[in-house]
Amino acid sequence: MSSTNASTLRRRTDRFGYVFVAPAAVCFLAFLAIPILYALYVSVRREQVVGLGLGEGGRHQEWAGLRNYAQVLADPEFLGSAGRVLLYGLVLVPVMLGLALLFALLLDSKRARLRRIARITIFLPYAVPAVISSLLWGFLYLPGTSPFHFVADALGGSLPDVLSPQLVLLAIANIGIWGGTGFNMVVLYTSLRSVPGELYEAATLDGCSELQIALRVKVPMILPSLIMTCVFSIIATLQVFAEPMLLRPLTSSISTTWSPLMLIYKDAFTENDIYSASAGSVLVALATFVISFGFLRLVRGQAFAQEER
Template identity: 55%
Template sequence: MVAATTVRRRRPSRRGGPTPYVLVAPAVVLLVLFLLVPIGYTVYLSLRASRVTGGGLGLRKEQFVGLANYASVLTDSAYLDGLLRMLLYGVIVVPSMLGLALLFALLLDTPRVRLRAFSRIGIFLPYAVPGVIASLLWGFLYLPGVSPFRDAFELVGLPAPDFLAPGSVLFSVANIGVWGGVGFNMIVLFTALRGVPQEMYDAARIDGAGELQIALRVKIPLIMPAIIMAGIFAMISTLQVYTEPATLQPLTDTVSSTWVPLMTIYRDAFINADLHSAAAASVVLAIGTLVVSLGVLTLLQRRAFGSDR
């Protein structure tokens, strides 16, 4: 009699041992130390304030004040004016930047374009210039005393515009942001275009579509996720604008120390030595940025799913 032998299959163990945790540990530690801890400490500072106690001694002591700092921030006219100005800045910068980036990406993706590599580097090059250097460069181009634009206008007999006037300084600052950000977004969109299969374009040309029709009806719809991603990143960067107006501030009186919210936060923290108000303003700005980003992303996703149906 031959005994039937049963072979027990050994199930693969789901436990990978300590190796995954060891590999993930450095990233988790850095995340906690440089993101979660600063956020928690900022929220902690925003709920406290420095008060003078001790009568004539004038001793300063931190006290818990709850949401009093947030109430003062939300009623601060300088902070609210800077917030509105920042939103207007974003309305100008984001569509202009994405529109130019998409235009350049589509032009570089056309079959008959020449000097593609040189043009791509030339468009991307302003992004490699640090923000402070770019702001100083454009700032001296805007200054009436040294601006070559003034000489050019006077040469043709036209009145030279004042780029740093109260009515035009917002567009001048926006121009610096657009000039520096178009190249990066162009690379993102151009990379997405290069990932589209060539058969899609060939099929459209067989159907009689021209290059403009291919760009509008084939290329742009296929790279719409990349356009949405670039738009969200551009919007977040405009909500955190600081370098351009802060660099132009010493050159003109039209840019105040509270021109945008981050400049107000800098003034409160490092000039007025009021870390608690600055922390509350930072939390308000961070929450606003998060809400706007999630709102735009949700709206775009709903429209995308609605069009798929």
């Protein structure tokens, strides 16, 4: 686009750029920028009840400064939900991406049989939305309908209840792993396929074993893809909502404030406290930015040093 031709025709056509981006810009403003600004605005307001709080003038809004934020950050329910989700992410992201990478490397190594069938089957869960996978896994967890419990009972043993308070976090993480592994596997596999073959040739001539090639050549080559899948997984993790909501009817181990979004939902619609809900939304968005940018910074030097080959 560094054309030196600055004719009027050029400038006239370039103005059409605005026409093409206009619909996206309008949507961006209406459904992203304005809601964020509105959430910021509401998050620093509060409702004051006048007298008995009845009638038109019974309630009015006023400036609250950062009080809603202080309140949310001091709320043991919010802190508890944040802690659970961080732990959930620490389980989910490494296990899911580890499996995705393992499967992608196996698909790429050509030593496994039935690769095509395996690839398609492992990708299949991506077609199942979180709501439906949660209710399917819910039944698989429930002792009354679980095949694992049935087999264990038949053998005279017993299995721990994964919906118990101690294990329910793993039960929820498993749903995420099930749903996300295949998609990430396809992303990493596609990335592996675009690595030039000559690199392997050289490594093989140098006497590297296949495992060494995988770890020292393939993984570093697809590091940018691994990093991006990691960032997207972290963002998705912090928003967990459907899985615990759907498992709730099956167990008493999941409170109405299990995850930060569930707490925000409860604040906004059960307690009618849109001020705390907005402050909570802003905090979760901030935390997401901090964690994903922090992660990118952390790995960046490494990743892009690899790219500068």
